[in-house]
Amino acid sequence: MGRRIVLWIVVAVLAAVGLAPILIMLAKSVIVDGWLSLEFYSRLASSPRQWTLLGNSLILAALTTLLTAVVGLPLGVLLGKTDLPFRRGFATLFSIPLVLPAYVTAVSWFDLLGRDGLLARIAGAAAARETSNWLFGLPGCVLVLFSTFLPIVMLLTMVYLTTVSPRLEEAARLVGGWPRTLRGVTIPLILPGVLLAVLLVFLLTLGEFGVPSFLRYDVFPVESFIQFSAFYNFGAATAAAIPLALITLGVLVVERIFLREKTYQLRPAPQGVGRPSIELGPAGRWGFFAAVAVLCLVIVVAPLLVLVIQSTSPSVYLDALARAGDSLLRSVAFAALGATLLTVLGVLTGYLIHTRALSCWRVVDSLTIFLFALPSTVIGIGLVSLWNRPATNFIYATPLIIVLGYVAQYTGLTSRIMVSTLGQIPPSMEEAAQMAGGRWFRRFSLIIAPLAGRGVAAAWLVAYIFCLRDVGITMMVYPPGMETFPVRIFTLMANGRPSLIAAMCVILVAATVIPLTLLRFVFRPARPV
């Protein structure tokens, strides 16, 4: 029964860290002037404007998700499964926009394509006016969010490609070439992982407020934001966030209906050490290289170059480092700690959901995704309300509260990555360990966890990136004097020199690229699972 105890502890932790703050906020949303009331909700539902905004959000989310899926899946295959030159470099480069706060990317595009931007200096005012008009609105939002969230689909595709048994592909290649094999065997096998990535992009875009606000495209989350920022009305703000969460639950239901089957692997290949990689041939190699390079230039290098150009000189970087103070080291430390906790929790939660070990597995899955989709301010204020008491000062007045915030917001991420990873492991692996007398903890730590190794590493990296780039939760709860680097960038943006801000953003990118290079150890061609 060790399994049940451990998993119930995990559920308790999730309830305390994630559910409790939300319940407090939900309570605030149904209490008006001391009485129980659904006034905030009815006001929301009866406003035609809110429905328009919701429609806008859904359109933005749908377009962005579609684009990231259509581009991200083939890109993931090219970078994870072929002999494309410089593929690891490309993987790192494409991941950079995810690291930066999306708002910063939007500003970079403005500096590039705005009326007074770099393009105006190169191609003239008329061209810049055209691009500026295009940028401010739905197309600009889609461009910025596409470049920001493309790495999610790309990276998860690459991770799941490594779990496909080469034998299955070899069997298909005997009757057809690689295109048919990819279409008929490889991609269907990694579909759960790809759909997870698509779900994440959809939710992230749905809840995105900063970029559409800057690019003048009115979206639904603005109502929640206004209730916080202008009216300081926590109840109304929470009520305004709930529709997003309900949509999330709806998407989850649809997802469960379509993804009921799991895929099993057969025996590992008897000989052979590498996994088959697609040889593109000379024409294909350079053709695809050019295409990927152009995409990289447009959506990654161009805005990054704008930042580098704006940062102008080495002295600005010295100033930026001085301004960063120890917030940079803190960011890395908090993100690493957060990622570790998220990974441990995600592995256990993912196991719970995958094996349906407890009857509440659906509730746990829904709760973690629900929390991922909720605006960070709602979670943040909930955390303050819950933990800001003299008795819990040892949590609230320390960086632990930031890490708790990460756990509340991002467990859905690591949990779902692990669900998809565990789905690739044949159940007979754990069953054999059971038959050999291994109790749950031994089976889990010696058999399941190692077999899920790549997924665990990927979960840690993804969690690290999200914790590092986080501004919403951190801003609400960080102990005074312990702000993180992205928060510092945001606060210094108010009348800070553009060159200084640009330099700080470049430093942030550099600080994240180091663990990204660890990706090479995850995606190294290796023994088949």
Add this chain to the structure above:
Amino acid sequence: MNIIEVQSVSKVYGDRAAVSGFSLNVAQGERIALLGPSGCGKTTVLRLLAGLAVPDSGRILIDGAAVATEGRNLREPEERNLGMVFQDLALWPHLTVRGNLEFGLKARRVPAGERRHKVRKMLERVRMAPYLNAKPATLSGGQQQRVALARALVLEPRVLLMDEPLSSLDIELNVRLRREILKLQGALGFALLYVTHDREEAFDMGVRVIVMSGGRMAWAGSVEDARDYFATTSPTP
């Protein structure tokens, strides 16, 4: 006394009855072949015995004590001390052959020296001693089979469950391995419950043959009687 008693056990998946009112006794050292086409429920019977599935009705007893009853397991698989060889072998690819065999011994806290001795002896029995430190992926199909067998037997189970373990091997290797399994059975004295869809294999491995169809026991008897049975009745599809 019977080691295993299965009392009218049923198992339903969705709206399909995989096993229906199945009863069986397994005595010490007995060899039983469970024969039938795909989907007849023979693998489900094995999984119910192992504890990897829970019966919807009926009881399962090991050494006279109930280990499973309607709707729940009273003893988990890791507590039943049954050996099992899976259809896909389920060798752990990240562990060496030694690691695969030592896993169960470590779970029982067998001291290191004794562990090494048992592993070596068992690998010698299956003629895989030179491959102690090899990873399963580097072994041939037949070699992997033998390691899977060794892994189950190193724990000295009184009953070995085998789920169509040789179905993917060529006929020569298949026959050779059957001989080896029978030799081991003779030497170590474990009861054998062998699931297959191949008649000749069933006649070879079992002393008693149970024919399953549609989740039920269609026929049971000795190998000789089984030959007559199949000669007179139309072959099961």
Add this chain to the structure above:
Amino acid sequence: MNKVMGPIVVVGVVATLVGLGCRRGGTAPSGEVVVYVSEDQVFSEPILNDFERETGVRVRAVYDTEEAKSTGAMNRLIAEKNNPQADVYWANEPIRAELLKQRGVSAPYVSPNAAGIPRAFKDPAGYWTGFSARARVLVVNRKLADKPDSILAYVDPRLKGRAVITNPLFGTTTSQVAALFAIWGDARGRDFMNRMKDNGVRVSTNNGESADFVASGACAFSLVDSDDVVNRVRQGRPIEMVYPDQKPGQVGCMIVPNAVMLIRGAPHPDNARQLIDYLLSRETERKLAFAACAQIPLHHGVSVPTEVLPVEKIKTMEVDYAAVARTMQDIQPFLKQWVGY
């Protein structure tokens, strides 16, 4: 445990130690003070660093972002009311200070250095005290031939479609609009806003953005804070600053001081009072006048650079900040609808 979880757990442990050990400087013998700051960090941080250096009291700060990017300091103060973490709040305008007073977040403290601050810029009971003000000015693109000198330019048909205003739901623009409503009355206020909208005004997300639009030529003028203009003029952008409505009979230029207050239940009340005294000193006002924000001292006779007009030289809008705070809450539903939400 195994090759993957092992390194991850090690990283986590190291990160914990580093994160918890990351503190600015060492422990201060005189204790510490916690201040939440809504004034731009680039301007406020140097002042707080000076305080720390001169007094030995360690400052731990929470800074705010521009209005439309996030919901930081104010919401934290309100949420933390029952167990305050902050000692002092440095607001960048008095309306927020008034709101906090109404919600019972602040406590009265009359600093000795407040004596030199004119009565119009402080709460009578000492719940907040103003210092180092900005003026709400017009930022005008230098290329514009006929430069506007009144906020009524927003409803001038000759300038149709050429103006930008910061979202009036946030920040100092809210205060300004509320002040106009308080002075003109509800009917005239609504009429002004509606005519402004009919005149094709653009809405930006913050004052800096408004100033950037004017500087880039996308718009001709906007109503922003003086520090947004001075900052950009010093960066060489082609803009000018105009103090609006200075003629007789006109409403005058709104002055928006910073406001500092003591938090009720502050964990370090003595250090809090010491910091408040420091912020309200003539020396602090002098520094903020000469900094990039070029803020206007409220103490008379503080030396200022040439770009900064002393407050005595400006015809100021007559504002009762408490009344403006109340008006603001009344007109917020109208403003929300005006912006289009």
